[in-house]
Amino acid sequence: MRIDVVSIFPSYFDGLTLSLLGRAQESGLIDLRVHDLREWTHDRHRTVDDTPYGGGAGMVMKPEPWGEALDALVAADGAAARPTIVFPSPAGEVFTQATARTLAEHDHLVFGCGRYEGIDERVFDYAAELGDVRLLSLGDYVLNGGEVATMAMVEAIGRLIPGVVGNPDSLVEESHEDGLLEYPSYTKPSVWRDRAVPEILLSGDHGRIARWRREQQVERTAARRPDLLDG
Numbered sequence: 548m549r550i551d552v553v554s555i556f557p558s559y560f561d562g563l564t565l566s567l568l569g570r571a572q573e574s575g576l577i578d579l580r581v582h583d584l585r586e587w588t589h590d591r592h593r594t595v596d597d598t599p600y601g602g603g604a605g606m607v608m609k610p611e612p613w614g615e616a617l618d619a620l621v622a623a624d625g626a627a628a629r630p631t632i633v634f635p636s637p638a639g640e641v642f643t644q645a646t647a648r649t650l651a652e653h654d655h656l657v658f659g660c661g662r663y664e665g666i667d668e669r670v671f672d673y674a675a676e677l678g679d680v681r682l683l684s685l686g687d688y689v690l691n692g693g694e695v696a697t698m699a700m701v702e703a704i705g706r707l708i709p710g711v712v713g714n715p716d717s718l719v720e721e722s723h724e725d726g727l728l729e730y731p732s733y734t735k736p737s738v739w740r741d742r743a744v745p746e747i748l749l750s751g752d753h754g755r756i757a758r759w760r761r762e763q764q765v766e767r768t769a770a771r772r773p774d775l776l777d778g
């Protein structure tokens with residue numbers, strides 16, 4: 548999978564080159580390319596924003612640099628399939644594990660990180676000519692830009708790509724994989740500060756252990772995320 552990220556703070560993504568995703572990039576499973584939006588400005592101040600039409604506080608990201616960036620990144624893709632172009636936004640649909648699974652199937656993702664009060668709306672419209680546009684949100688709160696959300700989404704998507712995570716079984720029994728929160732985990736010592744590991748887990752009875760774990764999943768989900776049980 549190729550992932551292009553466009554941001555005015557490209558160094559934000561240095562973290563993605565570490566550990567799991569770092570190894571995936573070395574092995575060629577993920578081709579991550581981070582770009583500075585200012586590469587596509589032509590004035591001395593490398594301007595990327597301006598005041599909003601209609602008034603209002605803050606600044607809006609200008610369409611021109613985004614248009615040139617998208618042209619460069621999608622065209623570079625050659626005749627390949629249309630990319631999916633993600634704009635992280637609090638005004639987007641919520642990004643979930645299901646979204647991550649879907650996007651992990653794609654060959655080329657482009658992430659456009661907005662800053663300020665956002666990106667000129669015509670950019671999303673133009674982007675739809677180049678690829679499948681998705682405005683996605685991590686949740687109902689406001690960050691200063693799309694970079695942190697892009698880090699989270701790239702990690703959630705990247706780890707689902709076959710070969711990125713050492714043991715694929717560890718992807719199966721995770722929260723949200725089966726619509727429930729994951730069961731509690733324990734390791735040695737069997738007693739720690741007078742707290743013992745549940746006896747059932749020491750029994751060796753794998754059938755009973757599986758049933759206990761499922762009960763724990765349902766109990767925890769009902770207590771912490773009853774909304775997941777409505778589905």
Ligand SMILES: Nc1ncccc1[N+](=O)[O-]
Nearest residue numbers: 635636684685690692696
């Ligand atoms: N919550 C957000 N706030 C600002 C930019 C992006 C966001 N998001 O969740 O994708």
